[in-house]
Amino acid sequence: MRDRSDTRTRIQEVALDLFTEHGYEATSLREIAERLGVTKAALYYHFKTKEDIVTSLIEDRLAMIEELLDWAHTQPDTVEMRREFVQRYAEHLHQGGHDKVMRFLERNQTALRDNPKSEQMRDLMLHVLEVLGPAGTSVTFRLKSALAVFALHASTFLLRDGISDEERHAAGLQVALDLIDQGAAERHTRV
Amino acid sequence: MRDRSDTRTRIQEVALDLFTEHGYEATSLREIAERLGVTKAALYYHFKTKEDIVTSLIEDRLAMIEELLDWAHTQPDTVEMRREFVQRYAEHLHQGGHDKVMRFLERNQTALRDNPKSEQMRDLMLHVLEVLGPAGTSVTFRLKSALAVFALHASTFLLRDGISDEERHAAGLQVALDLIDQGAAERHTRV
DNA sequence: GTCTATACTCTGATAGAC
DNA sequence: GTCTATCAGAGTATAGAC
Numbered sequence: 001m002r003d004r005s006d007t008r009t010r011i012q013e014v015a016l017d018l019f020t021e022h023g024y025e026a027t028s029l030r031e032i033a034e035r036l037g038v039t040k041a042a043l044y045y046h047f048k049t050k051e052d053i054v055t056s057l058i059e060d061r062l063a064m065i066e067e068l069l070d071w072a073h074t075q076p077d078t079v080e081m082r083r084e085f086v087q088r089y090a091e092h093l094h095q096g097g098h099d100k101v102m103r104f105l106e107r108n109q110t111a112l113r114d115n116p117k118s119e120q121m122r123d124l125m126l127h128v129l130e131v132l133g134p135a136g137t138s139v140t141f142r143l144k145s146a147l148a149v150f151a152l153h154a155s156t157f158l159l160r161d162g163i164s165d166e167e168r169h170a171a172g173l174q175v176a177l178d179l180i181d182q183g184a185a186e187r188h189t190r191v
Numbered sequence: 192m193r194d195r196s197d198t199r200t201r202i203q204e205v206a207l208d209l210f211t212e213h214g215y216e217a218t219s220l221r222e223i224a225e226r227l228g229v230t231k232a233a234l235y236y237h238f239k240t241k242e243d244i245v246t247s248l249i250e251d252r253l254a255m256i257e258e259l260l261d262w263a264h265t266q267p268d269t270v271e272m273r274r275e276f277v278q279r280y281a282e283h284l285h286q287g288g289h290d291k292v293m294r295f296l297e298r299n300q301t302a303l304r305d306n307p308k309s310e311q312m313r314d315l316m317l318h319v320l321e322v323l324g325p326a327g328t329s330v331t332f333r334l335k336s337a338l339a340v341f342a343l344h345a346s347t348f349l350l351r352d353g354i355s356d357e358e359r360h361a362a363g364l365q366v367a368l369d370l371i372d373q374g375a376a377e378r379h380t381r382v
Numbered sequence: 383g384t385c386t387a388t389a390c391t392c393t394g395a396t397a398g399a400c
Numbered sequence: 401g402t403c404t405a406t407c408a409g410a411g412t413a414t415a416g417a418c
Contacts, residue, residue, distance in 0.1 A: 007401080023301035025216030028393065040394080042402050050394065107301045110214035139350060139362040140369075146349045147338050147366065158337045159330060171330040175338065178331075178373070198383080219411065233384050235413070 008046045010036060015053045016097075020104040024054070024111040051115060058117045061101045064092045065124045072131045079184040082132055082145075086180055089128070090152050090173045102153050125149075133183065141183045148176040148183075199237045201227060206244045207288075211295040215245070215302040242306055249308045252292045255283045256315045263322045270375040273323055273336075277371055280319070281343050281364045293344050316340075324374065332374045339367040 014035050018027040029050060033040045047053045068088055075081040093099050105112065105121060112118040133145030155172025156165065205226050209218040220241060224231045238244045259279055266272040284290050296303065296312060303309040324336030346363025347356065 005401085021301065022304065023216060023299075025214060026302050029395090030393080038401095039403060041396085041404080044395070045401060048395095108214075110212065110298045111217050111302075113213070135352065139354060139358060140366050143342065143346060143349060143362050143366050146345075147342055150341065150345075151334060151338055154337075154341075155334060158334060161326060163330065167330060171334050175331050175334050182369070196383080220413090221410080230385060231412085232386080232414085236383060239413095241412070 005046070007036075007038075007042075011043060011046055011053065012057060016057055016100060016104055019054075020100065020107060024108040054112065054115055055117045057101055057104070058121060060096065061098050062117065062120060062124065064098065065121075065128065068092065069124065069127050069131065077134070079180065082180050082184075083177055085131060086148060086152070086176050087173065089149070090169065090176070093152055094169055099153070099156055103157070106153065132180070137183075138186060141186060144179045144183045148179040151176045151179065196237070198227075198229070198233070202234060202237055202244065203248060207248055207291060207295055210245075211291065211298060215299040245303065245306055246308045248292055248295070249312060251287065252289050253308065253311060253315065255289065256312075256319065259283065260315065260318050260322065268325070270371065273371050273375075274368055276322060277339060277343070277367050278364065280340070281360065281367070284343055285360055290344070290347055294348065297344065323371070328374075329377060332377060335370045335374045339370040342367045342370065 011032065015027070015032050018032060018035070022031075029040045029043055033043055036042075043053075047056070068085070071088070072081065072085055075084075093102065105118065109118075109122075128149060129142070129146050132148060133142035152172045155168045155175075159168050159171065202223065206218070206223050209222060209226070213222075220231050220234055224234055227233075234244075238247065259276070262279070263272065263276055266275075284293065296309065300309075300313075319340060320333070320337050323339065324333035343363045346359045346366075350359050350362065
């Protein structure tokens with residue numbers, strides 16, 4: 001992956017920024033090219049289509065979640081496992097800009113709904129939610145599990161004032177773990 | 192507002208559906224017109240621009256949140272007030288399809304970022320978060336307050352299986368109130 | 383209040399020179 | 401690996417008939 005050209009990487013970075021800031025559909029290839037100081041045609045040398053840029057952005061992230069899910073399926077279904085799962089998830093999320101990718105996907109869910117890789121991501125995220133809040137458990141339990149994941153994704157931009165990214169991540173993780181613990185207490189109180 | 196023509200209302204309904212499902216930018220006026228069985232030009236009789244359709248969709252919602260914020264500012268800053276605030280917010284949200292509007296806005300944040308009414312909504316939502324988790328309180332407290340609001344917005348589509356909308360709303364409200372209560376307990380544990 | 387017809391702009395994408 | 405030139409299609413929007 002690192003033997004790719006520098007331009008290719010720069011295209012990915014600029015595209016991710018613009019897609020997240022202005023939206024996928026609202027960002028034209030002309031805009032990306034302009035910010036890079038090249039022409040549209042140059043982009044087409046590196047990526048066959050606009051959709052291909054998105055695909056390249058998502059792939060690493062998909063692999064990481066798949067790996068994490070594989071691990072979870074070898075573990076017993078306990079609170080400790082779910083805590084550990086959330087911790088690993090958070091760790092991976094803040095590596096290699098994967099939180100940026102998740103933010104991009106969240107903000108462009110609808111525009112990307114026909115993108116195969118994006119569908120795959122939605123599918124994997126449902127599996128993540130299934131690990132943290134299996135079907136058959138109470139509604140509030142499952143909702144809290146989903147919120148735990150969202151807390152990790154959103155802590156970066158939900159907390160505004162002058163605090164560092166590390167503090168944001170720590171707060172997100174703490175709140176997520178709190179939600180997991182609460183779930184454990186009420187998990188079987190109603191179905 | 193009810194003295195408006197039926198066609199106008201139908202345009203709003205179809206537009207909201209398509210904007211939410213396929214995304215704002217990805218939805219063309221041709222698509223909306225086709226689904227309604229009219230021509231593009233007919234749309235332009237009722238709305239001056241595509242952006243105007245969005246504006247008309249948001250207005251009611253803006254008024255309701257403003258009203259709620261006005262109420263909050265006459266109240267003392269206590270846990271009871273915040274619980275009451277959340278309950279009223281939830282009630283308003285599920286009236287007149289306002290949850291649909293919020294979902295549309297959440298899913299199209301980026302595409303709508305230059306829309307004045309959408310900016311106004313973001314601004315009001317920051318005030319809502321400020322009521323529930325004032326600046327100066329702990330980071331986790333504020334994050335939980337934000338998650339409480341998100342729980343209300345998201346309960347409708349975060350819970351998939353065969354449960355009714357009423358059950359979804361009830362679960363969302365319960366989880367939101369839980370988060371508010373927790374915040375009260377830890378509010379001053381750190382700044 | 384809704385139509386047809388049309389103007390104009392921008393989009394993603396391709397072909398072929400350097 | 402990047403360029404110029406160009407394409408067809410779709411976008412929003414307008415003018416004017418009915």
